[in-house]
Amino acid sequence: MNAGQPLTGLEVVVTRPARQADGLCRRLRKAGASVRRFPALEIVPPDNIEVEQSLLHAGWAQSDLAVFVSANAVRGARQLLGRRRLPAGGPQVACVGPATARALVRAGRAPDLVPEQSYDTEGLLALPALQGDLQGLRVLVIRGDGGRELLSRTLRERGATVSRVSVYRRRQPQPDAERVARTWAQSRAPDVVTATSPQILENLLAMLPEGVAHERLLASRLVVVSERMIDTVRQAGFKQSPLVADNPGDAAVVACLTAWYAGEQGNGNE
16 A cells, blocks of 8 residues: 555545535545546525525624534625625624634634534534523524524524524536546446535435446445434445545545555455
């Protein structure tokens, strides 16, 4: 194994949204992997921009805490506010992990609350500042359409008043036949396919519903980012057990692959 490029010989399909895949692709190539891009999620503006814009302005002015659930939420908020930087002052700011924290710093507002280990809703809710009786705390959750309800529900159960604003939508891309063929109609299935959110996994299965591409997908090993996704992988008929990264961040995905691939090579499986 090449110590400087521990993923040499590994072929990986990256399914992040097109504008958000560069960092992971760079890390994988630096580690020696061969990378194919196949975006399985698009991030687009909300349906009713004016309504969400009004909710965002009002919520920012009236809340004690603004929670950004993703880096996309930071970018979407900036777009709705029509400014490169988030407003000075206003509520305290919380986020779910380092990628969102970096996006907030670029937007001019370093987060006041961010989990140190579990980069998800559960990690955020475990912070001491969000424990106990939250009566009187006004929270604005800035997110995309849909998504998990755990954050808002738990904060309300703890006494907080919660409002939400959707600053972006997730959409399934419609790939053309050439892109499908270029990614999936190779002599063999890719070694690994990233699926860094439940919706990406759902979209992949919907985008490749049958034929060679579908079979190649099911023959690949997935990298997922939560134990919750494992049942979906099994029910869909994937032939190999998925790898589970610690979180959706680029570094965590590459670290997960590196540890697994070293074991594979050590066992003599090229």
